[in-house]
Amino acid sequence: MKREFGFAIVGTGLISTTHYEQISAIEGAKVVAVYSRKEEKAKSLADKAGADWYTDYHELLKRKDIDIVSIITPSGTHADMAIEAARAGKHVIVEKPMDISLEKAQQMIDVCREQQVKLSVISQHRFDASAVKIKDDIDSGRFGKMVLGQASVNWYRPQSYYDTSKWRGTIKMDGGGVLINQAIHTIDLFQYFMGEVESVYAHTAILAYEGIEVEDVAVATVKFKNGGLGTIVGTTAAYPGLSARLEIIGTNGTAVIENDQLLKHYLRNPNNESEAINLANIQHHHGADQDHASINPAALDGASHRLQFIDMINAIQEDREPLVNGEEGLKPLKIILAIYQSARTGQPIQIEGF
Incomplete structure (x- = not known):
């Protein structure tokens, strides 16, 4: 410096x-x-x-x-x-x-x-060592063609989470619920690994909480421009708080990140054999801390x-x-707002200018 x-x-x-x-x-x-x-x-x-x-x-x-x-x-x-x-x-x-x-x-x-x-x-989380490793393997072609991604964030927030801050759970100031607040980081890695999104089709609902205007449960299917498919699932009603999980599948590789930990990372080697990456050699910046699934973002260690x-x-x-x-930050926002539009209209939404 x-x-x-x-x-x-x-x-x-x-x-x-x-x-x-x-x-x-x-x-x-x-x-x-x-x-x-x-x-x-x-x-x-x-x-x-x-x-x-x-x-x-x-x-x-x-x-x-x-x-x-x-x-x-x-x-x-x-x-x-x-x-x-x-x-x-x-x-x-x-x-x-x-x-x-x-x-x-x-x-x-x-x-x-x-x-x-x-x-x-x-x-x-783009700076997590696990994300850096996966992105490098994808960009170098070691994952092959990206075919399927699955992103899920099944966390828990008590009713008091919304009640104690007047802006939370409002369209005007919060903009949305579980997707734009809790799941956005997982959605960002999802598109970062899988590639540009072509369209989404979604359902959202308010099922678990009172006095909120935004979704507490959401399900979306995603089509990528490279032909790959994916799903996004999120809720803040999964008592007492489960996991944030991302599965990335290519024709030559598979990776699973759960609660910011790289759980599985397989690559097919040139001899057409499966090779498990030594996860112990990949530094993790966060432990699998249940607190941020169930309580609040201050539980993260912040590295x-x-x-x-x-x-x-x-x-x-x-x-x-x-x-x-800014352009990179815009990408997950475009996906999430397209999901909200699809849920409102009941129609698949094409994402322009991704």
Whole structure:
């Protein structure tokens, strides 16, 4: 690191502790400011970080020592806050989903590019060693033709999860339910491995919770442009919290990731024999922690977040795109919003411009 990079954490929700801890663990990076609409929450996180706190976002953005803002506010505010930061000359990291509207998400991308600031959308599991290994094997052709992908996120959230935050479970601010909030990272890896999506056909429902406007169960079939097929299944009603599981199948290879662990990885070798990859040689950044299936995202140890923050710093120093830039962050959002459209209309939806 050539100099110290100042970070501002914008929002003090469940994942804010992970952002603070992982930024603070990077040599040459420091949290210098924290923003929340609620003074007590801003003070609490700022005290931990040894940072200044703000309840006025405009005032925070005036600071010259802030290089990067990390936005973790309610999903429906992401684009507006990112655009304001970009226009203030700040580089932007934004938590998933990048917004709940494709139009606003694209505007975020456009403004960041116009202002010549970097934009990175949190997709930390792309940085997991297991994901890096699988992606390398797919891109090198060792998996053969990709034929089937199965993504499932069967987690549990109590009724209080929705009741204690007024924006959760609302169309206006949450944008959706299990798919756009809990399953988006698995869906991102799903398309990252399988390839560009051509169309989706889906059903969603509200079956388990009261007072919410968004799906707590969803099932979708997916057709990929390469001819492969897939399924996406998600719920927040799987008491007491089961797993996030991704199965990837090619003509020459199979891989299974469950709760961020690479459970199976088989490749057919040149002698047409099955070869099991030595999983012990692949470093895992997360254990199979049941907590994030049943409680909240703060249970994650956050090491892959750290890798994404480091990538953002390196992108600034090297004047290159972050590995998960705005266009990459847009891909899972397009899939999820197409699933919602299919569920509303009862029709398969073609995905354009993927």
